[in-house]
Amino acid sequence: MIETTDAPSSLTPAQYPIGVFDSGMGGLSVMQDIRALLPNESLIYAADAGSVPYGGRSASLIRDRSRALVEFLAATPVKAVVVACNPATAAAVPDLRRHWPSLPIIAMEPAVKPAVAATRSGVVGVLATEGTLGSDRFSGLVSQYAGSVRVLTRPCPGLVERVEQGDLDSPALDRLLTRYLQPLLEAGADTIILGCTHYPFLRERILLLAGRPLHLIDTGAAVARELRRRLGASALLSPASAPAATAFWTTGDVAALERFLARHWQETPVRVRAIGNIEKTTQET
Numbered sequence: 001m002i003e004t005t006d007a008p009s010s011l012t013p014a015q016y017p018i019g020v021f022d023s024g025m026g027g028l029s030v031m032q033d034i035r036a037l038l039p040n041e042s043l044i045y046a047a048d049a050g051s052v053p054y055g056g057r058s059a060s061l062i063r064d065r066s067r068a069l070v071e072f073l074a075a076t077p078v079k080a081v082v083v084a085c086n087p088a089t090a091a092a093v094p095d096l097r098r099h100w101p102s103l104p105i106i107a108m109e110p111a112v113k114p115a116v117a118a119t120r121s122g123v124v125g126v127l128a129t130e131g132t133l134g135s136d137r138f139s140g141l142v143s144q145y146a147g148s149v150r151v152l153t154r155p156c157p158g159l160v161e162r163v164e165q166g167d168l169d170s171p172a173l174d175r176l177l178t179r180y181l182q183p184l185l186e187a188g189a190d191t192i193i194l195g196c197t198h199y200p201f202l203r204e205r206i207l208l209l210a211g212r213p214l215h216l217i218d219t220g221a222a223v224a225r226e227l228r229r230r231l232g233a234s235a236l237l238s239p240a241s242a243p244a245a246t247a248f249w250t251t252g253d254v255a256a257l258e259r260f261l262a263r264h265w266q267e268t269p270v271r272v273r274a275i276g277n278i279e280k281t282t283q284e285t
Helices: 028-037 059-074 088-099 112-118 136-145 157-164 171-186 198-210 222-234 254-264
Strands: 016-021 045-046 080-083 106-107 123-128 151-154 192-193 213-218 246-250 272-274
Touching: 016 028, 016 059, 016 254, 028 045, 028 080, 028 222, 028 246, 028 254, 045 059, 059 080, 059 088, 080 088, 080 157, 080 222, 088 106, 088 136, 106 222, 112 123, 112 136, 112 151, 112 213, 123 171, 151 171, 157 198, 171 198, 171 272, 254 272
Parallel strands: 016 045, 016 080, 045 246, 080 106, 123 151, 123 192, 192 213, 246 272
Antiparallel strands: none
């Protein structure tokens, strides 16, 4: 049985928190956009840091892990779940929506459409995990929106791990970023899709290494707007007077998430708690 939070039974559904999960710390970039747009909403973040990264994992494992995390969040309970993870969106969201048909589940989507609209050179680069780039959803978006624009993709093994370690500016990170960016820049890309929720934390470094203006596009703000729309349509937006709270949970190292939050989350105090073991129900296949 997964340990859950104990939300007061007196809360109305509109006062329930919003659940957000990711394979690790990357989804905090989406949480920042949600908090900026919906300051009165309480939030619960679940990081599956014990299994990070999801990129390169089997689809069946990602589905199992995602289902266990939504089970944890739904037991709180929450009024909506944001899947702040591109590989989980690609592998698990249809399954999650079948299992929780009455729970709004908002997912990520690589920002192909806005990137195509933004480019002036006619070349768009995509930095993402192999799982995202190989998904039917991504290829469908390219087919639907690219038109005459060239969409060049670069899988980026190692970047998620660097962000998880809190490494946002080391020489080793710069070497990785340069390896992934250089072919896109040489091909004339003036717009880069950050196709993993970890990558917005590398925004400043990418711009520095590029040495020229770039449009860097991620979908955190769009996800926050869709969340607000879905909650509003269901009369689930929190009352303006409601105090907002934030809770953080992880399947990995509590201290590591606390250190990351100290740098990248403005609210204090911050408490991180451990999610119980879900390994027995989510074995790699």
